[in-house]
Amino acid sequence: MENNTKIKIDHLNLYIGKQHILKDINIEIPENKLTVILGPSGCGKTTLLKCMNRLTDLYHDVKIKGSIYIDNEDVLHTSTDVTEIRKKMGLLSQRPFPLPMNIYNNVAYGLKISGRRNKKALDARVENYLNMVSLWDEVKDRLREPASRLSIGQQQRLCLARGLAVDPEIILADEPTSALDPISSEAIEKKFIELKQQYTIVMVTHILRQARRIADYVVFMYMGEVIEQGPAEEIFTNPKMERTKSYLQGAFN
Amino acid sequence: MLKKFEEMFFKFIMMLCNFIILFVLVLIIYSIFHKGMKALTWEMLTQRPHGGYYYGKEGGVLNAIVGSLYLSFGATLLATIIGVPVALYMNVYLIKRKKIVNVIRFLLDLIWGVPSIVYGAFGFSLMVFFGLKTSLLAGIITVTLFILPIMIRSCDEILKTSPLGLLEAALSLGSTRTETSFRVILKQSFSGVVTAILLSFGRAIGDAASVLFTAGYTDNIPTSLSEPAATLPLSIFFQLGSPVPEVQNRAYASAVILTVIILIISLLSRALSKRFHKNKI
Numbered sequence: 001m002e003n004n005t006k007i008k009i010d011h012l013n014l015y016i017g018k019q020h021i022l023k024d025i026n027i028e029i030p031e032n033k034l035t036v037i038l039g040p041s042g043c044g045k046t047t048l049l050k051c052m053n054r055l056t057d058l059y060h061d062v063k064i065k066g067s068i069y070i071d072n073e074d075v076l077h078t079s080t081d082v083t084e085i086r087k088k089m090g091l092l093s094q095r096p097f098p099l100p101m102n103i104y105n106n107v108a109y110g111l112k113i114s115g116r117r118n119k120k121a122l123d124a125r126v127e128n129y130l131n132m133v134s135l136w137d138e139v140k141d142r143l144r145e146p147a148s149r150l151s152i153g154q155q156q157r158l159c160l161a162r163g164l165a166v167d168p169e170i171i172l173a174d175e176p177t178s179a180l181d182p183i184s185s186e187a188i189e190k191k192f193i194e195l196k197q198q199y200t201i202v203m204v205t206h207i208l209r210q211a212r213r214i215a216d217y218v219v220f221m222y223m224g225e226v227i228e229q230g231p232a233e234e235i236f237t238n239p240k241m242e243r244t245k246s247y248l249q250g251a252f253n
Numbered sequence: 254m255l256k257k258f259e260e261m262f263f264k265f266i267m268m269l270c271n272f273i274i275l276f277v278l279v280l281i282i283y284s285i286f287h288k289g290m291k292a293l294t295w296e297m298l299t300q301r302p303h304g305g306y307y308y309g310k311e312g313g314v315l316n317a318i319v320g321s322l323y324l325s326f327g328a329t330l331l332a333t334i335i336g337v338p339v340a341l342y343m344n345v346y347l348i349k350r351k352k353i354v355n356v357i358r359f360l361l362d363l364i365w366g367v368p369s370i371v372y373g374a375f376g377f378s379l380m381v382f383f384g385l386k387t388s389l390l391a392g393i394i395t396v397t398l399f400i401l402p403i404m405i406r407s408c409d410e411i412l413k414t415s416p417l418g419l420l421e422a423a424l425s426l427g428s429t430r431t432e433t434s435f436r437v438i439l440k441q442s443f444s445g446v447v448t449a450i451l452l453s454f455g456r457a458i459g460d461a462a463s464v465l466f467t468a469g470y471t472d473n474i475p476t477s478l479s480e481p482a483a484t485l486p487l488s489i490f491f492q493l494g495s496p497v498p499e500v501q502n503r504a505y506a507s508a509v510i511l512t513v514i515i516l517i518i519s520l521l522s523r524a525l526s527k528r529f530h531k532n533k534i
Contacts (some may be wrong), residue, residue: 002368023328049419053425055421055424055425057349058348058349058417058420058421058424059349060349060350060351060361062349083427083428083429084427085427086424086425086427087426087427089425090425090426091421091422091425092423093418093421095418097416097418097419097421097422097534098534099419099422099423099437099440100419100437100440100441100532100533100534101440101532102532109399109426109436109437110428112426113426113427113432113436114427146533147532147534148529148531148532148533148534159422163426164425164426166427172425174276187495
């Protein structure tokens, strides 16, 4: 593939206490593609994702060795400005966590904290990003209502809009559809396919069919190790490793 | 059959416990109002005492009402300014340092249990050290120290329940930990924090022992922080100690006033926290 590498994970090892969670991870994630990190539950996919925007900083007793380069800047280096790094990445978690404020402010929050306070510009951007996730028509009459009153599928789309509003380059998604009904899941998947033109998307999932539907590039993980990675077609049609094959055939499920 | 009996038995026990608690509560309120309403006059609320607090049948307890309000608002304000950031620090900044936070929690629980008279003695020794006389300021500082562990631990318990995912979401949007603390986590826990403040306020306004040596007692209404201040709990204490039955009844009237103040503050804070509750996720 002639794509530029957006995220390069270099010999990453992660320990929680004495447990070795991520074992010598080397991944190159291409720019403006949808990369799926696939693997059974508990294989360290989510932990790997959280390393990328240093949410691992919040966890007790975590030790990390190795590097993650985003545009040649080492995310894990102590001198890196975490806040700036995080602004480059939107995060979509397993279950939506809207901010405890109204719908409008959920989207405007990221803009406000980066100093944009012009009311008209904010209005326009909020509308724009809500439109981007096809939520505007559903919420335009109740922008001042608490975000928690939306359905869970709407909340997840709101979280996506909120993340997009801070102008990230990367979207990190941690099983973003696992709490959603099939229709809402489909909406998210469709959005991802649209968004990958402009954003580098990294999505964690254990749902094989979902990966098949939307992935450009696949990283298969098992027990904290990367077993295989490559373009989606290659992995799905012609996996090289035995364990990938058996997972694709449903042996782990 | 046995299961059904077990179910009924425990249901009965629980109802009995509920009933006992409610009964005691109603009894306390009844006895306060029953004795207090006789002595509660307009003068009680609007005048300063005449003729000393042990024997004074004339005048009122305005000095103590105002003193108590100054003291407890001052102390609650100070404790909120110090306590809420401490609790946020423990739950947002120190989230990775579980051990340190647990040590802090343990220590706070320990000093929560220290009797208020010990705080009074400590406050008094502080005053001697700094050369302060009994004054509103000394009282406020002592009461602040006394309610701080309550404030911090109650806020802490609420902030602990704020989901980790919310913290992650806010940080992922590029907000600093300070912005996350004050603009997201505090909003999420606002109703609980209001309850914590109310709890601290209740302790502040209801405590007699910590202000005995520090705020002192006076018939005057304090006009500055350096003057001594009277408080309702102490005036209840002095009036009850009087041999004169009319003065004793005035103690109950003072208790009615104290209870009503706490009731009003509760209702106000409830209304306030309700406004923010709707945004909670």
